[in-house]
Amino acid sequence: MPLPNDEAQSSADALSALSVLPGSALTSTALTERYKSALLGVFGTPQRVLVRGSGSHVWDADGRQYLDLLGGIAVNTLGHAHPLLSSVITSQLATLGHVSNFFTSPAQITLAEQLLKISGAPGGSKVFFTNSGTEANEAALKLSRRNRGTADKPRTKVIALENAFHGRSLGALSLTWKQAYREPFEPLPGNVQWIPAGDIDALRAAVDETVQAVFIEPIQGEAGVRELDVDYLRAARAITHEAGALLIFDEVQTGMGRTGQYFASAPIVPDVMTLAKGLGGGFPIGAMITFGHQTSDLLNPGDHGTTFGGNPVATAAALATIHVIDKDNLLTHVADTGQWLTEQLRAISGITAVRGRGLLVAFDLEKPIAAQLVSAALDAGFIVNTTGPHTVRLAPPLIITREQLATFIAKLPALIGQGLMTYKEN
Template sequence: MSQELHPNGALNQANELSSMHGAELTERYNKSLLGVFGTPSRVLVRGAGCHVWDADGNRYLDLLGGIAVNTLGHANPLLTSVITSQLATLGHVSNFFSTPTQIALAEKLLEISAAPAGSKVFFTNSGTEANEAALKLTRRNVGTEQTPRTKVIALEHSFHGRTLGALSLTYKHKYREPFAPLPDNVSWIPAGDIQALREAVDETVAAVFIEPIQGEAGVRELETEYLRAAREITQAAGALLVFDEVQTGMGRTGQFFASAPVLPDVMTLAKGLGGGFPIGAMIVFGEENTSWLTPGDHGTTFGGNPVACAAGLAVIHTIENEKLLEHVRETGDWLRAALAELDGISAVRGRGLLTAFELQTAVAPKFVSAALDAGFIVNATDEHTIRLAPPLIITREQLETFLAAVPQLLTAAV
C-alpha cells in the first residue's frame, strides 16, 4: 500500500505533531486557532477509560468528562467498534434520506423518556442547536390576534447555548451583551420560585425554558415540586414547557432524565448522548405539539447522521446493560458525603455524577490549576465552586485518589 493510501498517511501532519512537547504544540495552537477558548491548559493526545494523557506523557484522572460528555469514558471498546462499523457501512446520507440507526435511536429515546403516543424526535449536532430548534418550535405558539403570545420565560442563571437564539435565553450578561441585539421578548425570573413563575406566565407567554439542574450556575437543582408546578402553570396558560437536559440527560443524574417523572412539551438533549461523538436531539412530546414544525420549517445537514445515531444507541445500550444508572446514584451519593467531610469545603450539592462543592475561600480557579498539576481535571464555575462530571463508569477507588488529594490542593490554591 502506498504511503498516500496508508491509514497513517492521511494523518501524517498530526502524527508529526504528536511527537512534539506540549509547549511547542500550544504555541502552534495559538498561531492557528481562533482564541475564543484562550490558551489550552494542556494538549491531550490519548485517553483510556477515565484517564487521559498529554503530549508530555502526564496522566490525568478526568473528573469533568469533556463537560458531562464522555459518558462511557475514553476509547470505550463498544462505542469505538460501533462507530467504526457504521462508518465503514454508511457514513452520511443528508436529510433527504433516513437510516436504520436514525430510526432506531429515535424510537429508543421515545421509549426511555416514556413519551406518549404521537411524540417525535428531531436530531441535531449539539445542545445549542437542539435549543435553537426548540426555540423555533415555541415561536409557532403565537396565540390569537387578540392575545398574541410574544414572550418567552427563562430562569436567572440559566445557560442554554451560545448561538444567537440559544444565547437569547442564556442569563449571563457578559455572554449576551457583546452580541446584542438578540432575539427579544425573553424575560428571566428567579429559579425555583413558584410564585414568581405563576405571576410571569399568562396568555402572552409562548414558552418557558428550564434546566432541571443549572450546571453552569454551579449545579443548582430545582425541586420536583417546582417542575410539577411549571407543568401545571404552563398547561393552564397555554404556554409550552421546555426542559433543557443537555447536561443533565442520559444518565448523568442516576436516571435517564433529571426531570422525570415530570413530562414537558419539549426536551433537549446532547452532551452525553453520543459519548463523545457530536449529537443532539429535541424530543417533542404528544401529537398536539409535533404539528408546530412542518416540512421546510427547520433543517440540518448533519443532524441524525447514521454514525452519530449509532454512537447514541451504543451509549444507551451500555447504560442499560451495565446497570450504570444504579452505579451513578450510589457513587454520586457516596462522593458527596465524602466531600462534605473535608475541611475547607463549605457546601456540597448535586445528583448522581453531577456534583459541585464550594470552597470556603475564593480560590476555585487556582484549585483547578493545582488539580491539573496533580493529575486531576476539574472545572470552576465561579470563584468559589468546583464542578465534577466524570464518566459514568468511574469507580470509588479512582475518586478516592482525588479525595485524598483535596487537602493538598486547597493548600496549593491559597
C-alpha cells in the first residue's frame, strides 16, 4: 500500500495506512491474531487492541470506550493525546529529533536543570538520561559499584528490600525480590542481600562498611502499593551516611507527581534517585539524578552511555509534562482526588484494606478474586490491574476527575459480586 500524501490525508489516515495489511480488517480479533503470529509471547495475549485515546479514556479496535485507571502503569501523567504534549513532541520532532550524546540540545540541558531544581539537589548534582526505569536502575547499580571502598576494606555488597521491584534486565533483576522473575535467569550479577522492608533494626544490622548501596522504593508498587513511612526513610538516610553506603531511591513509579508531590521520598535527600514512567507523560524517558559532587564524580567520561537517552524529543516531552503539572496545579489535584478516592474505596463492602498516596492506590479484596475483578471491570469499560490474588492497583492519569472516578466507584460493588460469582463457579 503506498504511503498517503501528507497534505491530502490526515495523520489518522496515515497511521491507518501504515498499520493495516492489505485485505485485513481493523478489528480486535484480526489484530490479535496478527499480534500472536508476529510478537514474542512474553506478555501473553493482549487483553484488548487499543487504537485511540483522549484524556482519561481509550477506545479499542471495535469502538468500545474504557476509563483508563491504570495510565499505562503510572505512565500517562497527562492522560492521552494531551494537546500541549502532542504539540511539543510534534514540533520538536519536526525541528530536531535525534543527535546522539556526542552532542546536546537545549531541551536536554533545560530538563536536567529542571529536575535538579524540583528535586532540591545540592550543588554538584548531575543528571543522566535513559529510556526507561530499568535502564535508570541499571545506571544506578553500575554507579554503586564504583563505591568500592579501599583495598583493605572493600565494599562488595548491595542491599535491597523484600518485595522490591526494580526492573527485568539482568542488573535490575538482581535487585528484584520476586523469585519467579529471578530464578529462570540465575546466576545474576552482583552480591545482593534482601532485608525486610520497613524494619529499621534489620537495616541497621545489614548496612556496614562492606555495603556499596541500599536500594529503596518509597512505595513498593508491584508489591501492592506498600508505603515505607518517613521515619524509615530518615533512618535509611542516617544509617547509610554513617556507613559510607549510597542511598538510592527508586522513584520510577512514584515520581513526577504521582503521590501528590513530585517525589514520594521528599524531604529526604538520597545520594541517587531514579525516574521514568510519568516523566515523559507517555513518551519513553528515564533519568538518574546523582546528588552532590561526591556521588556525581563516581562515573567518569566513558564509564557509561546510551544512544537514545536524553534525545531532544523525549526531553521536550518531559519539559511539557512538568510545565502542565505546574500550570494546572496537578500536585494539589492529585493529593485531594487521591484522598477522596481512598475514602470512597474504604466504604465499599468486600474491600478489606486500602493503601496508597495520591493517585497510586491499591485495595485488597476479602476473597482472592482480583483477576476476576480485573476481567469484569474491563468488560464494564474500566482498565485496572492486579498485583496479587487479593489486590487491585489503580494508577490513573493525574488529570482524572472525581466525576470520572465516581463512575468506577458506583460500579465496583457489582464488579466485586461478578468476581465472586466467577470465583465460586471455578
